[in-house]
Amino acid sequence: MIELLFLLLPIAAASGWWLSRRDLRAKCDGVGPANPDFLRGLNYLLEEQPDKAIDLFLKLAEVNGETVETHLALGSLFRRRGEVDRAIRIHQNLVERKNLSAERRGYALFELGQDYMCAGLLDRAEVLFQELVELDLHRKRALHALRDIYQRERDWVKCLEVAERLRPMTEQSMAVEIAHYHCELAEDARRKQDSETAQRQLMLAQEADPNGVRAAMLEGYAALDDGDPQRAVVLFLRVVDRGSAYVAEILPSLIDALRQAGRDDTPALLENLARRHPTAPLIVSLAAVLEQTRGAEAALDLLTEYLSRYADLSGLERQLELLAQETRSDENHRHRLRTALEVTRHLLARHPVYQCEQCGFQARSLHWQCPSCKSWGTVVPVQPEPIAAHETRIP
Ligand SMILES: [Zn+2]
Structure with a gap:
């Protein structure tokens, strides 16, 4: 609550309390009357009764329009603390005031929109952000907020409309996002068996981002x-x-x-790919092909060579599976191998398969939009960790 008290100092000044107290202090050596409402408000905050405190401060704010900044800060602080209802009360009060300048009313509208987003009231937030765009107030931020809403609602057509309006206003290219919106529309169409629309959307995606994966x-x-x-x-x-x-x-x-x-060139093609991009799924697939064509020893050689260069759990899992399957040793030795295999599988199950390059979010399945930082195309498959730099050698 201490941060709230600091924020309220301008209200104290505006309410006349602070100044009158200073003047009186000069005259009467520090003894003077204080605005009783303000003191009561402080007491409510100290006693953790923020609703009663808000009632009083809103009343004080009506007296003097210069306390708007403080109320905006107080509202956003309540929102950051997760007390969205209180933030809404403060911002609603500001928006309804007649004496606000257009700029400040716009700011209060934007804050109220953010409160509604936090409360999950997306329809109400959308109306406010649209109003801001029409009024040409905080237009860029409002468009970004609208895009967030449409992304949450998976309304990709509206996302595209907003992205087109944002494009001339932003320095960063919107190409990646636009391509993903078209891809989302293509996937929707595909689910509805509408392959013509899907094809058209994929073409538009490639036009927007020619290097998109x-x-x-x-x-x-x-x-x-x-x-x-x-x-x-x-x-x-x-x-x-x-x-x-x-x-x-x-x-x-x-x-x-x-x-x-x-x-019939599948093994050669996989070998070529594995040489260029040595990752466990490729090596494991190639090992399966080698096992069928040249036997388990060739597959084990490939896996061992790969594991000598990369600390990779799924490669190790396949190697141990093959060893357990191929060993002619006694039951005791097979048991040891199976134990090593179980430990490897246990570790593998906890290992992230994908990670966001932007925020580090880890996942077990592919997300085209990062669930954490909301960036597009930044969640990528985790690459194997090299043990030492060597020339790639595929037997
Ligand atoms: Zn992220």
Whole structure:
């Protein structure tokens, strides 16, 4: 509550209490009357009775318009403390006052909008932010807030409208966001079996962000669904070129597309990819191919060589599985291997698979928009940790 008391000093000054007290102190050596309402308000705050204190301070604020800044600060402080109802009371009171300048009323409207967002009253917040845009007050912040609302509501058409209005006002490119909105619309259309709309939206996504990974990935999935595995292979390889971190993401579909297309160069293609992007899912897939074509020893050689360069739990899990499966030793030795395998699986289950490059948020599944910092395309697959720098050697 101490920070609230500091904020209230300007109210004290404006209410005449502080000044009159100083004047009186000069005259009467520190003894003088204080505004009883203000003192009562302070007492309420000290006694943790903020509602009674707010009643009094709002009454004082009506006396003098110069206390607006303090009330704005008090409101946002209540909101930051999670006391949204109190913040709403203060900001509503300000908005309703007749003597506010347009600029200050705009500020109070924006704060009230933020209160409504915190309280989950998105419809009310939307009306306020739209009003600010129309009044041309705090326009950029209001548009950003509207975009947050539409993102929460997953209204991608409105997100696109706001992004287009924001584009000339902001220094940062909106291309990545715009491409993701089109991708969201493409996924919605795909769920409704509307492949024509999905295709058009993916085209718009690529136009907005020609190097975007997601649109290429979705095009690949669509080609596979539509029975064109050859095209799917080309599109999935384009994903790898644009964002090699996502190779694990498309790998099962790429292998499926290669199988459906009857391609006999699958091992060579995987080997080539693994050489360029040594990640556990690729190495494990290649190990499976090697196991089938050249036997378990070749698969184990590949995994061991990979693990000598990368501290990677999923590679280690596959190696221990193969060792436990292949060992001809006694039951005791098999038990030791199974124990090591269980520990590895336990650690692997707690290991993040994805991490946000922006805020460090960790996840077990892919999010195109970070659930924590709300950035688009920043949650990427965690890459294996190198043990030492070596030349990549695939046997
Ligand atoms: Zn983040």
